[in-house]
Amino acid sequence: GNSVTQMEGPVTLSEEAFLTINCTYTATGYPSLFWYVQYPGEGLQLLLKATKADDKGSNKGFEATYRKETTSFHLEKGSVQVSDSAVYFCALKKDNTGKLIFGQGTTLQVKP
Amino acid sequence: EAGVTQFPSHSVIEKGQTVTLRCDPISGHDNLYWYRRVMGKEIKFLLHFVKESKQDESGMPNNRFLAERTGGTYSTLKVQPAELEDSGVYFCASSQAGGTGATGELFFGEGSRLTVL
Numbered sequence: 001g002n003s004v005t006q007m008e009g010p011v012t013l014s015e016e017a018f019l020t021i022n023c024t025y026t027a028t029g030y031p032s033l034f035w036y037v038q039y040p041g042e043g044l045q046l047l048l049k050a051t052k053a054d055d056k057g058s059n060k061g062f063e064a065t066y067r068k069e070t071t072s073f074h075l076e077k078g079s080v081q082v083s084d085s086a087v088y089f090c091a092l093k094k095d096n097t098g099k100l101i102f103g104q105g106t107t108l109q110v111k112p
Numbered sequence: 113e114a115g116v117t118q119f120p121s122h123s124v125i126e127k128g129q130t131v132t133l134r135c136d137p138i139s140g141h142d143n144l145y146w147y148r149r150v151m152g153k154e155i156k157f158l159l160h161f162v163k164e165s166k167q168d169e170s171g172m173p174n175n176r177f178l179a180e181r182t183g184g185t186y187s188t189l190k191v192q193p194a195e196l197e198d199s200g201v202y203f204c205a206s207s208q209a210g211g212t213g214a215t216g217e218l219f220f221g222e223g224s225r226l227t228v229l
Binding site: 004036041042043044045046089091097098099100101102103104105 | 115116143145147149152153154155156157160167168203205207217218219220221222223
């Protein structure tokens, strides 16, 4: 079946450090891939997405590239800030509905 | 414009009791989804409404869960009777179209945290 696996957290970094959160998926065909973020006290927000192989999604300094050969969609940011502290969810979607398959989430804590 | 709103934000009940969660989607969004995150695990799809009709309820865990969307506006999710394993965060999301493309993005609420003792 379809599934998403994320690296376990929590991830603790110092401000301005480089961030990578690994995400791999299992799916037939060509799913769309997403990263969602949940800041403390807020709802899930779409951070970025990619809909086909080799697409790069980017937003707020975050990037992720859809790698079909490695079935991965790793999230990266060159220099994290304290305000990036949140829970990050990788997700995939197989069809035209809003039925998303999420990973287990990775908590990021950035210390000043 | 108001986002997706959910209440209560947190509910603590005892095993065997009933709880009703409510979701108000963004005005004009025909699609409404319920998701659940149990014990820090992955967020799982529960069901999907298109207006007042259940389009897909394949993720509903059992018949103790009842979702409604009368009139195609707000939705309720009732758990009766609640069990310990029902504890978690219940998210609601809405979208204008099928969830793809610029107009189909899912907008999530803050979630309703349910604790069953």
